[in-house]
Amino acid sequence: MPRGASPSSFLPSLQGLRHEQGPLHRQLYERLREAILTGGLPPRGRLPSTRALAERLGLSRNTVEQAFAQLDAEGLLERRVGSGSVVALPERARPPHGATRVASRRPVPPPVLKGRARRVSELLLPEQPADLLPLTPCMPALEAFPLSLWRRSLQRQGRSQGARLLAYGDEAGWRPLREAVASYVAASRGVRCGWRQVLIVSSTQQALDLVARLLLEDGDAVWLEEPGYLGARAVFSWAGARLIPVPVDDEGLCVEHGVSRAPDARLAYVTPSYQYPLGLTMSLPRRLALLDWARRAGAWVVEDDYDSEFRYTSRPLSAMQGLDDAGRVLYVGTFNKVMFPSLRLAYLVLPEALVEPFRRAKALTDGHTAPLTQAAMADFMERGHFTAHVRRMRGLYAERREALLEGLRRLASERLRPVGSADAGMHVSVTLAGREDDVALVARAARRGLDPRPLSIHYLGPRRTRGLVLGFSGVETAALRTAVAALASVR
Ligand SMILES: Cc1ncc(COP(=O)(O)O)c(C=O)c1O
Numbered sequence: 001m002p003r004g005a006s007p008s009s010f011l012p013s014l015q016g017l018r019h020e021q022g023p024l025h026r027q028l029y030e031r032l033r034e035a036i037l038t039g040g041l042p043p044r045g046r047l048p049s050t051r052a053l054a055e056r057l058g059l060s061r062n063t064v065e066q067a068f069a070q071l072d073a074e075g076l077l078e079r080r081v082g083s084g085s086v087v088a089l090p091e092r093a094r095p096p097h098g099a100t101r102v103a104s105r106r107p108v109p110p111p112v113l114k115g116r117a118r119r120v121s122e123l124l125l126p127e128q129p130a131d132l133l134p135l136t137p138c139m140p141a142l143e144a145f146p147l148s149l150w151r152r153s154l155q156r157q158g159r160s161q162g163a164r165l166l167a168y169g170d171e172a173g174w175r176p177l178r179e180a181v182a183s184y185v186a187a188s189r190g191v192r193c194g195w196r197q198v199l200i201v202s203s204t205q206q207a208l209d210l211v212a213r214l215l216l217e218d219g220d221a222v223w224l225e226e227p228g229y230l231g232a233r234a235v236f237s238w239a240g241a242r243l244i245p246v247p248v249d250d251e252g253l254c255v256e257h258g259v260s261r262a263p264d265a266r267l268a269y270v271t272p273s274y275q276y277p278l279g280l281t282m283s284l285p286r287r288l289a290l291l292d293w294a295r296r297a298g299a300w301v302v303e304d305d306y307d308s309e310f311r312y313t314s315r316p317l318s319a320m321q322g323l324d325d326a327g328r329v330l331y332v333g334t335f336n337k338v339m340f341p342s343l344r345l346a347y348l349v350l351p352e353a354l355v356e357p358f359r360r361a362k363a364l365t366d367g368h369t370a371p372l373t374q375a376a377m378a379d380f381m382e383r384g385h386f387t388a389h390v391r392r393m394r395g396l397y398a399e400r401r402e403a404l405l406e407g408l409r410r411l412a413s414e415r416l417r418p419v420g421s422a423d424a425g426m427h428v429s430v431t432l433a434g435r436e437d438d439v440a441l442v443a444r445a446a447r448r449g450l451d452p453r454p455l456s457i458h459y460l461g462p463r464r465t466r467g468l469v470l471g472f473s474g475v476e477t478a479a480l481r482t483a484v485a486a487l488a489s490v491r
Contacts, residue, residue, distance in 0.1 A: 011048070014057055024059060025066035032067060036076045036087055045087045047077070116238060123234040124457060128341065132474060133451035134483030137277070137427040138307065138337055139474030141396055145340055149385050150376070157375035165371045171363035172355075173200025173347075174374035180381040181333075181347050189308060190318030191331055193349045199358050200369050202344040204306055205231050207332045208269075210348070210361050212239035215300055216266055223258045223268035227458035227465070229276045232269045232304070241266075245460040248275055250421070252282025255289040263293075267300045272320055273308040277429045277458050277469045279420025287320045295326040303331045309338050309390045310473075312398040312423045327351035335377060337426065338390060345369065345377055397426065397473045400480055404428060404472040407484030416468065416488075426474075429455055431467040438466040445490045450483055 013035075017027045035041040047053065050068055054061040068085060071077040079085045113121075129136055158165065172178065178198040185191035201207045208231065216222065218240040224233055226245035237243055244265060246258040253270055268290060272282035282290075294301045303320050321331040334346035350358055362368065380386050401423075408416050408430065416430040432438055438454035445452055455467030470487075472480060 011053070011056065014053075017057070017059070025063045025070075028057075028059070028064065029067035029070045032071055033074070033076060036071070041087045043087050043089045047085045047087070049084050119238055123238060124230055125234055126230045127453075129451055133449060134475045134479055135445075135470050135472075135487065136451040136474050137453055137469045137471035138425075139471050140337055140340060140426070141393060141400075141473055141476075142340055143476070144393065144396060146385065146389060150339075150380060153376040153379040153383070153385070154372065157379050158372060161371075161375055165375060169368040169371040169374070171368045172196075172359045173198065173369060174371055174378060176378040176382070177374045178347075180378045182349075184381065184386075185319070185331070185333060185349060189305065189316075189331075189333075190322035191349055192322050193331075197350050197352065197355055199348045199350060199355070199362060200374055201346050201348060201362065202366070202369050203336055203346050204304060204332050204334045205235065206366070207330075207346055207348045208232055208235045208302070208304075210358060210365070211267070211300075211302055211330060212236055212241070213365070214354075214357055214361050216241050220267070221262040221265035223253070223262065223265050224460065225253055225270060225275060226460055227277055227455065228269070228460075229271060229304070230458065232302075233460065236267075236269070243460060248278055248280065250280060252280055252286045253290060255286055255293060259293055264297060265299055267302060268294065269302045269304065270320075271304045271306065273305050273316060274310075274422050274425040275420070276304075276306070277427065277453075277455060279422055279425055279427070279429055281317060281422045281424070282320075284317065287317075287323060291320065291324055291326070291328065294328040299328065301329045303329055305331060305333050307337050307425050308333075310394060310397055310424055310426060312394065312401065314423060316424070321349060327353060330354070338386075338393070339377075343373065343377075345373060393473075400472045400475075400477055401428065403477045403480050404470060404484060407481055407488075411485060411488035419467070427469055427471045429467055429469050431455070431465055436466065438468060441490065442468065445487055448486050448490060450487055450490075452487065 014028065014031055017024050021027055032041070048056065050061055050064040054064045057064070068077060068079065072079050076088055077085050078088050132139065132142065175195070177200055179195040181198045182193055182195040186193070201210065212235050216236065216239050220241050221244050222236045222241040223244050223246045224236070226247050233243065244258065244262040246261070247254050252272060252275060253268070258265065258268065270282065270290065272287060274281065290301060293299065301320065305319055308316060308319070319331055321329045328351065330351070331349040332346065336343050336346060339345070348358065405418060405428065408418060415433050417433065418428050418430050420429060432441070438456050442452055442454045451471070453469040455469055456464040459465070475483065
């Protein structure tokens, strides 16, 4: 319709509103709105009364009234009692909320996403189910968590700290928690640090994200264990790093292989206590070789000690951080597995030189982690509840682990073979005999309500072992036995 035409010459185009296309008042409103915004209905043009327009279009008066009321509310129409409605002047008839003018009804193409926005949808992320399912890797025994003790820690801290907990907190973390973490990792893992080197974060994932933002430039090479943890792979890839898969054998990361492929890498990410997903412990010579390379290359080593609390018979090797004299290791631990996943509390133990840059990066990206949760966690630790909980879970998980292994031996020994030598962790990986496809097998198991993960997706390169990653910690022993039997029968 040409600009400036009279309203009455425009009205025929309002015919033909149909119920199938949604509420009639909405359709009428949209057509009038578009006509006003594109100049089809000129400013100051007078519209028929609602009664006359309703008759003309064969609509109820109420329908027309609703459409006019909406246009009036948006400033597109001026309504005057007794003298009808006129199209508002352009300065008033601006679309609400600063929206731009509607030029036509043509569908708007979706925006083209580039760089990080595009890459994020291409990454394989670790999946965490909202429900508790049998065989989910690394899920704690939530039914055995001492909720009433935790509630008391929250209440006690809420009461004693009062309004202090409601203000902004220290970016690096709640001091009593930083102190409690420093003494805990020193005693249990041989980590050498002062409390100022401890940065409280919400998860291992956040720790890795901060590492990527601060220590990596676009195109920097990063050694990753092959196979390895998807959360680390995704975050470093997202940051634009060049990922170098370094194979893992019985002794852990093959350092020599890494040196031959990318001697100048900026960073190596490792899970030395209980390699994820294969469940091996990195030997002392390999740890020393990795530290030696890092020192000579000026590279960083990220030691992810995500479930080192759970060692069932043998004594764990101390953390690599305690062997590092050159300040190249960043040690990461998490409470989200030992306590419960929605807690969102983890920590980074940093070399001195990195403390201030990391504190600033945490401030910039997230402010700080919630003080009440941190204060409650410190309280829980100081009162000995945390160590008692770990001790209890160790007993429980040892029993569940044995139930899983026993079930596999009895029901699927030919088909599903456990790998990894360490009697530790919250999961066991098994390899599949023959040429069975693990991704398809996992999809079939999911239909039976089971949640194992395919081993092959944890590889970056083309040589992939097929298998399953099986969690044993999250469900009770009887349910776990049933789950193993169900898994063994999935074909
Ligand atoms: C190797 C590894 N690191 C870290 C995590 C997760 O820790 P968070 O929940 O603190 O990010 C997991 C979870 O399964 C893991 O397997």
